[in-house]
Amino acid sequence: MIKSEEVIEELRKIVKKKGLKYTEQREIVLNILIHAEGHLTAEEVYNLIKTKKPESNIGIATVYRALGFLEEVNLITSIAFGADGKKYESNTKEHHDHLICINCGRIVEFMDDEIEKRQDRIAKKNKFKITSHSMQLYGICEACQN
Amino acid sequence: MIKSEEVIEELRKIVKKKGLKYTEQREIVLNILIHAEGHLTAEEVYNLIKTKKPESNIGIATVYRALGFLEEVNLITSIAFGADGKKYESNTKEHHDHLICINCGRIVEFMDDEIEKRQDRIAKKNKFKITSHSMQLYGICEACQN
DNA sequence: GTCAATGCAAATCGTTTGCATGAAC
DNA sequence: GTTCATGCAAACGATTTGCATTGAC
Numbered sequence A, B: 001m002i003k004s005e006e007v008i009e010e011l012r013k014i015v016k017k018k019g020l021k022y023t024e025q026r027e028i029v030l031n032i033l034i035h036a037e038g039h040l041t042a043e044e045v046y047n048l049i050k051t052k053k054p055e056s057n058i059g060i061a062t063v064y065r066a067l068g069f070l071e072e073v074n075l076i077t078s079i080a081f082g083a084d085g086k087k088y089e090s091n092t093k094e095h096h097d098h099l100i101c102i103n104c105g106r107i108v109e110f111m112d113d114e115i116e117k118r119q120d121r122i123a124k125k126n127k128f129k130i131t132s133h134s135m136q137l138y139g140i141c142e143a144c145q146n
Numbered sequence C: 001g002t003c004a005a006t007g008c009a010a011a012t013c014g015t016t017t018g019c020a021t022g023a024a025c
Numbered sequence D: 001g002t003t004c005a006t007g008c009a010a011a012c013g014a015t016t017t018g019c020a021t022t023g024a025c
Helices: A003-017 A024-036 A040-053 A060-072 A113-125 B003-015 B022-036 B040-051 B060-072 B113-125
Strands: A075-080 A085-090 A098-100 A107-110 A129-140 B076-080 B086-092 B097-101 B109-111 B129-140
Touching: A003 A024, A024 A040, A024 A085, A024 B022, A040 A060, A040 A085, A060 A075, A060 A085, A060 B076, A060 B129, A085 B040, A113 B097, A113 B113, A129 B113, B003 B022, B003 B060, B022 B060, B022 B086, B040 B060, B060 B086, B076 B129, B086 B129
Parallel strands: A098 A129, B097 B129
Antiparallel strands: A075 A085, A098 A107, A129 B129, B076 B086, B097 B109
């Protein structure tokens, strides 16, 4: 598990390297995602900031811009889930795939070595050099099966 | 491979059974999806209809309503595929996943029984009732590895 | 002082809804 | 004739953009 300060430091480096400016807002957004339990929508991030840092007066547009930026520099990842739109998570987490309830939107993370291995084999067979993958299983979670 | 007429017949039955009315519009939408190559967004379906059946004068709202209906009665399936929202595909197609070249955009379809099995097992372990899944491997294809 | 980032409001995009009209039964 | 489905336009929610201002460097 990577420490939050390390990621913030990483953000600082990236911003400097790109000749951009370091702002509190991007740091706040990243921090929210690092400490969040699950996956958050832009609006959820915004509301969390409003609650946890009511003095910050951040705008929703800034949240969207920060999320876009952080994803671009690979500090966070988004997954698309139909009804609720894009959800974001910090990349400090280990690689995993997602089980998504199409009724309530609940997301369960999982990881399966055998699947990962077979993915590599399929890639090799097709002469692809894999850079990443994305896998989502959609269904109805236990609670919603009633 | 299931024939298109069979699916249309199925639609006819469902509509009758529900005491609803059989309309050309729903048939057109279903037909587009049956004959489509990949997964289509609502807007893509709409545009295809405009191109293939310019005389039909269908409205975008009707396309959305038809897609919702067809999904509800299980003739088509929607998945959230990357950034551009919901995409639909006819349930007549055989299932497959995608290898995508991030350089040239080439898409190779594949299917791996072992992965499918393990996905089912993971779903079962988490008490999910799977309805669909989406898996993409991103990488560089052979031709682009130079 | 310069230039990127912000906050705000307006604009835009994809999708849904209300309603009068038209089509299926 | 009744009722459902349609087409249109208006409404909607989520996201993006334009622009004047602020803040990092």
